[in-house]
Every structure is written in structure tokens, then in C-alpha cells.
Amino acid sequence: MKLLTSAASPFVRKVLVTLHETGQIDEVETIDVHNTPLAPHPAVAAANPTGKIPALIRSDAPALYDSRVICRYLDHRAEAGLYPENRIWDTLTLEATADGILDAAVLIIYEERFRPTEKVSMEWIEGQWTKVSRALDALNTRWMSHLNGRMDMGHIAIGCALGYLDFRHDARQWRTGRDALAGWYAGFAERPSMLATAPKA
Known part of the structure; x- marks a missing residue:
């Protein structure tokens, strides 16, 4: 899996913290991109039609976007119980x-x-x-x-x-x-x- 990120984004940070807490951080390649509301990065726009980060690119299924969706997916994948x-x-x-x-x-x-x-x-x-x-x-x-x-x-x-x-x-x-x-x-x-x-x- 690949995660499109920006170092300053708090929504990206939510996903990264979740990856750490669920023991999956080494399973995801992070790709830092320059993304703004006026000029989304092409890779971001391709993964998420709204042009926002984070976006999680999966090899076997469509990309996931919106931090809440991604975090819920990662929790489900790891059976971590973050949504009790x-x-x-x-x-x-x-x-x-x-x-x-x-x-x-x-x-x-x-x-x-x-x-x-x-x-x-x-x-x-x-x-x-x-x-x-x-x-x-x-x-x-x-x-x-x-x-x-x-x-x-x-x-x-x-x-x-x-x-x-x-x-x-x-x-x-x-x-x-x-x-x-x-x-x-x-x-x-x-x-x-x-x-x-x-x-x-």
C-alpha cells in the first residue's frame, strides 16, 4: 500500500498515528507530495477526485480517501479495536x-x-x-x-x-x-x- 502524504497535514497524521498504533507502519510506503487547494498534485487528484490528502493507494482495489475512511479500514485490517x-x-x-x-x-x-x-x-x-x-x-x-x-x-x-x-x-x-x-x-x-x-x- 502507498499513502499520499504531506508533512504538515493533521489528517495525514491521524492515519500515520493509526498505522503506528496498529503495527502496520512498515507495511505502507509514504509518498510526500506538494498539494494545495488551488493546485492538487496529479497523483492526489488521480487517487481522490476531491484532490485532498491523505489517500491510500491499494494494489488490489480502488484508492481510499478521507482520513476517517482510511483509519476505519486500517483498524479493520489489523483487528485493532479502535472502534469498539x-x-x-x-x-x-x-x-x-x-x-x-x-x-x-x-x-x-x-x-x-x-x-x-x-x-x-x-x-x-x-x-x-x-x-x-x-x-x-x-x-x-x-x-x-x-x-x-x-x-x-x-x-x-x-x-x-x-x-x-x-x-x-x-x-x-x-x-x-x-x-x-x-x-x-x-x-x-x-x-x-x-x-x-x-x-x-
């Missing part, structure tokens, strides 16, 4: 919350990076950050019992989302007023899978 049936809806909701954080956080970067300076909307940027902030508050107040339990895909997704906030939005100081979540992340970030996949500019 007895709490599947909570796990999926946490993963969706993490992806919602990432969608908003990445869109802020796109707004600042790909729009002409005179057309950048600070109101729109703050609207995206409000989504992130609400999600972080929900994690800190409603989801700590789950996060403090046995690791599943929700943990991986939230860990990668918080890592991306540190990487691209550190000035926002997301930890302020969210001590429980910050404390959980301090421990989770030290997992070998997280250390091995730390984002690069």
Missing part, C-alpha cells in the same frame, strides 16, 4: 469533533495563505475559531471520562487535532481555561506514535 462496538457512537462523535476542529483550523490557514491580503476576512477567521473554541469547551466539560478511558480512535483524532492547534495556532493558547483537556493531552502527546509523527513546517 460498546461505545461506537461516542468514539465516532469524538472523531467527528476532532475533524471539525481541524476543518476550521485549516480553513483559517487557507484564508490567510491563499487569499490576497486585501480580501482576507478577519470576521470569517474569528467565526472559524469560534467553532474550534466551542468544540474544545465541549471536550473539556463533557468528554474527559471517555478520554481518560481505554484508547480508541477518538483519542487519536483529538490528540492530532490538539497537536495541530499547537503547530499552527499556538498564539491562540487553547489550553487557557481547559486544564483537564490540557492535562490529558500532555500525557497523550508523549506516546511513541505521536512523537514519531510530530508535524513539520
